[in-house]
Amino acid sequence: MGKNKPAASRADRAVEALLRVAGLSTIGMVVLIFVFLLQQGLPVFFRVPLRDFLGTRWYPTEGYYGALPLILGSLLVTVVAVVVAVPLGICTAVFVRELAPGWVRELLKPAIEVLAGIPSVVLGFLGMTVIAPWVRTTLGAPTGLTALTGAVILAYMALPTIISVAEDALDAVPKSLRDASLAMGATRWQTIWKVTVPAARSGIVTAIMLGMGRAIGETMAVMMVTGNAARMPLTADSLFRPVRTITATIAAEMGEVANGSTHYQALFALGILLFLVTFLINLTAASAIFAKRRQGGLR
Amino acid sequence: MSLDALDRATMIDVQHVDFFYGTRQALADVSAEITEHRITALIGPSGCGKSTFLRCLNRMNDTIPGARLQGQVLLDGQSIYTPHTDVVSLRRRVGMVFQRPNPFPQSVFDNVAFGPRVVGTDRNIDLSQVVEASLKAVDLWDEVKDNLRQDALRLSLGQQQRLCIARVLAVKPQVILMDEPCSALDPISTLKIEELMRMLEREYTIVIVTHNMQQAARVSDYTGFFWLDAQRSGVLVEFDDTAAIFTRPQDARTEDYITGRFG
Ligand SMILES: Nc1ncnc2c1ncn2[C@@H]1O[C@H](COP(=O)(O)OP(=O)(O)O)[C@@H](O)[C@H]1O
Numbered sequence A: 001m002g003k004n005k006p007a008a009s010r011a012d013r014a015v016e017a018l019l020r021v022a023g024l025s026t027i028g029m030v031v032l033i034f035v036f037l038l039q040q041g042l043p044v045f046f047r048v049p050l051r052d053f054l055g056t057r058w059y060p061t062e063g064y065y066g067a068l069p070l071i072l073g074s075l076l077v078t079v080v081a082v083v084v085a086v087p088l089g090i091c092t093a094v095f096v097r098e099l100a101p102g103w104v105r106e107l108l109k110p111a112i113e114v115l116a117g118i119p120s121v122v123l124g125f126l127g128m129t130v131i132a133p134w135v136r137t138t139l140g141a142p143t144g145l146t147a148l149t150g151a152v153i154l155a156y157m158a159l160p161t162i163i164s165v166a167e168d169a170l171d172a173v174p175k176s177l178r179d180a181s182l183a184m185g186a187t188r189w190q191t192i193w194k195v196t197v198p199a200a201r202s203g204i205v206t207a208i209m210l211g212m213g214r215a216i217g218e219t220m221a222v223m224m225v226t227g228n229a230a231r232m233p234l235t236a237d238s239l240f241r242p243v244r245t246i247t248a249t250i251a252a253e254m255g256e257v258a259n260g261s262t263h264y265q266a267l268f269a270l271g272i273l274l275f276l277v278t279f280l281i282n283l284t285a286a287s288a289i290f291a292k293r294r295q296g297g298l299r
Numbered sequence B: 001m002s003l004d005a006l007d008r009a010t011m012i013d014v015q016h017v018d019f020f021y022g023t024r025q026a027l028a029d030v031s032a033e034i035t036e037h038r039i040t041a042l043i044g045p046s047g048c049g050k051s052t053f054l055r056c057l058n059r060m061n062d063t064i065p066g067a068r069l070q071g072q073v074l075l076d077g078q079s080i081y082t083p084h085t086d087v088v089s090l091r092r093r094v095g096m097v098f099q100r101p102n103p104f105p106q107s108v109f110d111n112v113a114f115g116p117r118v119v120g121t122d123r124n125i126d127l128s129q130v131v132e133a134s135l136k137a138v139d140l141w142d143e144v145k146d147n148l149r150q151d152a153l154r155l156s157l158g159q160q161q162r163l164c165i166a167r168v169l170a171v172k173p174q175v176i177l178m179d180e181p182c183s184a185l186d187p188i189s190t191l192k193i194e195e196l197m198r199m200l201e202r203e204y205t206i207v208i209v210t211h212n213m214q215q216a217a218r219v220s221d222y223t224g225f226f227w228l229d230a231q232r233s234g235v236l237v238e239f240d241d242t243a244a245i246f247t248r249p250q251d252a253r254t255e256d257y258i259t260g261r262f263g
């Protein structure tokens, strides 16, 4: 025993050091990526003033770098996707955790995880061949490649994340709380909505944030189904018109720009914006988790 | 049975109850009469079915898959195990306090208001008045009245348990079941809860499971002693006035248990 101890603790220390290096290098990587983005993107503001960058026309070939349509396009598609995905995701999580019989739950949980693994290109196919025609014929939009089509696909992509994180949060609610509620004569339904879901709210907020982060960063499927017209989505029917998102713009144009040109730098500036937004969203999600821990939430 | 039992009504009448978790029998032929406005204590070693028995009285066992009961349980003369028994309204009449305090992670006010708000049927109820009355009844009002919005989880465990009792009182039950309500508490909080039970007895019928024989002797009017039979099912060996159980038990097993020879 006594002899083994120093050896064991040396091994411990080695593992600890290894883990620290791994952890720090991950953080270092994120910092490096951000620095790289800043270095490539920020110089655009020497050539295009911020006011013009927030203008309403994105026409790089004519020298217009107004990114507002793209920003609003991303915003519109993401917000609508979240509005669709959140109630659906939470209801599914509640169903899976609280209502479904055991064997249904055992089937659904892996199915939902597989859903998360479907490549976004494949979902893009689905959007183009199923949802787009439906939007055109049923909703009478001039084209099926619209913001709505993109939002539906994005909602679909965000759903698995929202469902599984929200389901974990519900699962972490102690049985004693459900019992307390039932023993007072609350129905199963009242117990779910008045006790279990509120007790899991910080986890559910995290679920929404992570789902949103997934939606806003998605590129491929969105590029395939939104029509990619850089118009300001401010009219009432914008949902049924093509839009162009930040991600689609970067992916579509990056291959054609000259290294170091204004256009190149402008795309990097869009990348910085996207990075900051996703960073903020994830930060919000993380701080919800921390807040929960601090108040002793893992009861 | 004492004279007292004769002139007081039976609140709950348990007749020949057998209880099963799947195929495992947890209670065998248990009969007992719970007298109204009295405190009945249930004692016995752990695993002998005290909690199971308690949960038969408000049908909380219904939430356990595979659980099954045979026999009769009458509340105020009405069977609570008929196909058309309304379990929800049964549980409003028979409230329950658990072993570990389990307030909702909400404010003190919302915890007490939960019953009237969510479960209650009276839409015109004056919530703040109910909350105040319930908190006063458990002697918690003075400690929390300045900050009813604070998170219930910030209270001490003893306060949390009293809050849980107040939460039950707010639905105005007839019976309160308590499953080892003091086992997670310090001695001072325990005494406080015992005093409280003595006060509540005037308006409620109380059944308490306790691990602690002194507690049973201190607070209860009647005591039931549970034990495991040869098949390892719980049986109610003896049920009588608390004084009788503790001074002249009829069964040798009771005597051995209360004198500390085992258990
Ligand atoms: N939910 C359950 N499922 C299966 N068996 C249970 C369950 N709860 C209790 N039991 C069993 O029933 C017996 C009595 O348990 P319990 O009523 O909790 O005893 P006590 O409260 O006297 O300690 C024990 O053998 C226990 O293992």
Ligand SMILES: [Mg+2]
Pocket (backbone or CB within 6 Å): B050, B051, B052, B179
């Ligand atoms: Mg017990």
